[in-house]
C-alpha cells in the first residue's frame with residue numbers, strides 16, 4: 001500500500017486574537033512573533049495514515065508539501081513522526097495561491113512521485129480554511145474523493161472509511177486509488193515526535209523541486225489567482241461590553257445571572 | 269445568462285438552511301436580473317419541491333433510484349449533468365451541509381468554474397461574483413473574487429433570510445438523466461447520533477461545555493439537567509470533543525456547527541476565535557469561566573467569573589425558582 005499525505009505549513013492559528021495583525025495591502029496576515037506550524041488537519045491526516053499502516057502491518061507513507069522553503073520543517077517533523085519519505089515543492093510565487101493552483105501543483109508532484117493507493121489531505125487549513133485542496137486534487141488525478149474521514153481500515157482489498165457527517169457518521173467502502181480528506185477525532189490526535197527523532201530527521205534525504213520541475217504552466221502557478229483572488233482582507237471589530245453580574249455573594253451573582261438568562265430566553 | 273441555480277438534498281426538507289439558501293439565491297438572481305432555478309436531489313422530494321417552487325422560477329427534481337440516497341460520485345455526476353446541460357448558470361449555490369461541502373469544489377472543477385465556501389454574503393461586482401467569508405480561524409474577514417464561471421458557492425445558509433413567495437410558482441419538472449452509478453466509493457452504513465443534537469442548528473438555546481468541564485460525567489450530571497431546564501440543546505468546544513467526552517457532532521465552530529440561537533451559554537470555554545466562528549450569529553452569548561481575561565467575555569453580553577461546579581447547581585435552583 002502506497003500512501004501520500006499532503007502537509008501545509010501555516011501561521012500558528014492558535015495565536016490570540018489580540019496579537020493578530022494583517023497586511024491589508026498584501027492581503028495576508030503578518031507573521032509577527034507567531035510560529036509557523038503544520039496545519040492541524042494535515043497532522044491528523046498523517047496520524048490517521050500512521051495508524052492505518054500499523055493496523056495493516058506495513059505501508060509506505062510519503063509526505064508532500066507545496067510552500068515556502070520553511071515548509072521543510074513540517075516535512076522533517078513528519079519524518080520524525082515516521083513517515084518514510086518527503087518531498088517539497090518550493091513556492092517562489094504568490095504566497096497565498098488559490099485552491100486550484102495548490103491542487104494542480106500537488107497533483108503534478110504526486111504524479112511525479114509515483115502511483116498511490118491513498119492520497120490524503122486535511123479537510124481544510126487553519127489559515128484560509130478554503131476546504132478545497134483535497135477535492136480538487138481528486139479532480140486533477142481523476143480519482144474519487146471522500147471528505148471528513150477520521151478512520152481508515154482495510155477489508156478484502158477495499159478501504160473502509162468512517163467519516164463524520166452533520167448528524168452522525170457514515171462508513172464508506174472505497175476501491176483504491178482514492179483521495180480522502182481528514183477531520184479531527186479523539187483517535188487521530190497527532191503523536192508528538194521525540195526530540196531526538198526530529199534532530200535525526202534533518203539527516204534524512206528530502207526531495208526538493210521547483211515549479212519548473214513539474215511540467216505545469218509555471219507562470220499561471222506563480223500568479224496563483226486564476227481561480228479566485230482575495231479582493232479584501234480586514235479584521236472585523238465585534239467586541240461586546242460584557243456585563244459581569246454583581247452581588248455580595250456567589251448566590252446573589254448567580255441569581256442575577258439566572259435573571260438575565262430568563263430575560264433573553266423569554267417566558268419558558 | 270444570469271441565472272442562479274440552487275442545489276438541495278431532499279433529506280433535510282425545507283429547513284432553515286433550505287430557506288436561507290433559497291433566499292440568498294432569490295436575491296442574487298434579482299441583483300443579476302436572471303432567473304432562480306433549483307435542483308433537488310433525493311427521494312421523497314415532493315413537499316420540498318412545492319416549497320421551493322413558491323419562491324423560484326423553475327424546479328428540477330432528480331429522485332431516480334440511484335439518487336434516492338446520497339452517494340458522492342453518483343450525485344456529483346448527476347449534478348454536473350443537471351448544472352451543465354440544463355443551463356449555463358452564472359452562479360450555483362449550495363448550503364454548508366456535509367454533502368454540499370464535499371462535492372461543491374468538484375462540481376466547480378467539472379463545470380469549468382470557481383468555488384469558494386462558507387460564504388456569508390454574495391454579490392456581483394462587474395463580471396465577477398464576490399463572496400465574504402471568515403478566514404484565519406475567524407480572526408479576519410475576506411472578500412474573495414471568483415474568476416471563473418459559474419461561481420459555485422456553499423453558504424452559511426442559515427444566516428440568510430428566507431425569500432418572499434412569488435405570485436406564480438415555478439414549474440416543477442422531473443430530470444431526464446442518464447445516471448451511471450459510480451461504484452468506486454459507496455456509503456454502506458449511515459448512523460444518526462442519538463440525543464437530539466441533529467437539531468443543534470435549529471436550537472433557540474444552547475448550553476455548551478469546554479475543556480474546563482474536566483470530563484464526560486459533568487456533561488451528564490451538571491450540564492444536561494441545566495439544558496433540560498432551559499429547553500436547550502447541548503454542544504461543546506473542539507477540545508471537549510477531541511477528548512472523547514461528547515460526540516464530534518456536538519462541536520461548534522469553524523470546523524463544527526455554525527449555530528444561530530437566541531442564547532448561547534458557554535461554560536468553561538475560552539472563546540478561541542475558531543470556536544467563536546461558529547456562534548457569530550448567536551443573538552446573545554453568556555459565559556461562565558474562572559478566568560476574567562478569557563476572550564469569551566469579550567463576546568458575551570453577560571458573564572460570571574466563577575467555577576462552573578459551584579455556579580451550575582445554584583443556577584439550576586434559581587432558574588427552577590424563577591420558572592415557577
Ligand SMILES: Cc1cc2nc3c(=O)[nH]c(=O)nc-3n(C[C@H](O)[C@H](O)[C@H](O)COP(=O)(O)OP(=O)(O)OC[C@H]3O[C@@H](n4cnc5c(N)ncnc54)[C@H](O)[C@@H]3O)c2cc1C
Pocket residue numbers: 013014040041125126127405477478479480481504505506507508519520521522523524535536537538539540541542543546556557558559562574575576577
Ligand atoms: C484549524 C483549527 C480549527 C479549529 N476549529 C475549532 C472548532 O470548530 N471549534 C472549537 O471549539 N475549536 C476549534 N479549534 C480549537 C480552538 O483553537 C481551541 O483550541 C478550542 O476551542 C479550545 O477549547 P476550550 O475553550 O474548551 O478549551 P481551553 O482553551 O482549554 O479552555 C478551557 C477554559 O475553561 C476555563 N475553566 C477551566 N476550569 C473551569 C471551571 N472549573 N469553571 C469554569 N471555567 C473553567 C478556563 O479558564 C478556560 O478558559 C480549532 C483549531 C484549529 C487550529
